[in-house]
Amino acid sequence: MTVRQLYPGTYSASIVIIGNEILGGRTQDTNTPWMAERLAGNGVVVGEVRIVPDDKERIVRAVKELSAEFEYVFTTGGIGPTHDDVTAESMAEAFGAPLEKNVEAYSMLEKHYGPEGMNPSRAKMSMMPHGAKLIPNPVTAAPGFIVENVYVMAGVPRIMQAMMDYLMDNIPPGSPILSNAVACTLRESIIADDLTALQKKYSGIQIGSYPHFRSGNMGLSLVLRGTDQRTLEQATDELIKIIRTHGDEPRAMSMRTHDTL
């Protein structure tokens, strides 16, 4: 079942995080949760994330596979001026488009650095696949770009976020994903059967069960997601009853926020 089928009226997306620093564990990927929440609020559901190294072959493969399967692909990382920035040439290869100097991008960079400030490394940031549309970068000038259904953004969170803000104003919105989250202290294995029955009853709602440790105690977060508010509330009310039946008092964690999957 595709994510699209799970939530009618939404768009499907995948994310590709490009960068050795994330795979090495040195840098925590904070782009994925930020993007996933932002997208969900616009009715775009993230169905898969891949973290790949600064390696052309792996980037090309991930982008080709995911762009064929999802309506949108969002990438972050690898569009800077250094030797390890290979995202633009990877996109050119993935779509069989020549890599060329994008005149509009070059002009943005020249305006930012001054004509005397342009060097080969800065000019490199204007090299993009033929036909690319630009994503403005209000922070450091070097733009992202769009090829087919792939949205290529910077890896630095502050720049990526500004680019996403721009994109979310320019992409047709889907039905926002609504979610309710309820916490309790029951063990999963105590309410698993009831949850299965509840999931069967509400096929339009996705019910997730997530055990966790907090302050040394095991707890359980139950998350309900869907696009229809009334059904979501009904299912949440039933879940609350189930928890009380087992002698626990549920706590609402966050209500009616946008979430996804």
Next chain:
Amino acid sequence: MTVRQLYPGTYSASIVIIGNEILGGRTQDTNTPWMAERLAGNGVVVGEVRIVPDDKERIVRAVKELSAEFEYVFTTGGIGPTHDDVTAESMAEAFGAPLEKNVEAYSMLEKHYGPEGMNPSRAKMSMMPHGAKLIPNPVTAAPGFIVENVYVMAGVPRIMQAMMDYLMDNIPPGSPILSNAVACTLRESIIADDLTALQKKYSGIQIGSYPHFRSGNMGLSLVLRGTDQRTLEQATDELIKIIRTHGDEPRAMSMRTHDTL
């Protein structure tokens, strides 16, 4: 180029993070950086991470592709007792092995919950692909398991970490990845050419360049990685000279820690 070729004497690995809660953005994936650093210290280099939903089809596809390409695959999530825990049946399907009650796992669960405490949901956690070897869970009893080159662990960080500790004592270690990190305040586009030349000179070292914002200022982290300490120190010394040539004073961020890629 494969990750194995990048670092002689190391093993290659991929990670599959299973769980809608991560894709939804509600939960930050902290398992990836923890595992990547732990693995790097044991000479295992992570070459790709995929975050997939609690969906059998997508889990099967990711595991089949990655287990064919990497020497190890480590998965977290989806081995609990609830309806959205579909990892065990996905592994059975991926490897064409029947899903069956693992007698040893059942006995661990029975010991933990008591014979009268066993219910169908708890028994579900003993269902594993035929031939699976167990990964002990010292926290909540329900074990992970190994099928072929795939290591299936819990998603709760504290449990995953205990399982990884066990695995790292039982997997032959490769050459640890050593890394040096140097910070400066230069712009990437100022030293990009020198970095390219440095990378060409030291083919056994991977040099990464990562711009960031801290306290509102743009900064640059430069990370060098490799398995040969002497070459790593030489390349680091040269990098420090390059930064000084451009009028900046480098700061050592962390020296001789294990890191990867």
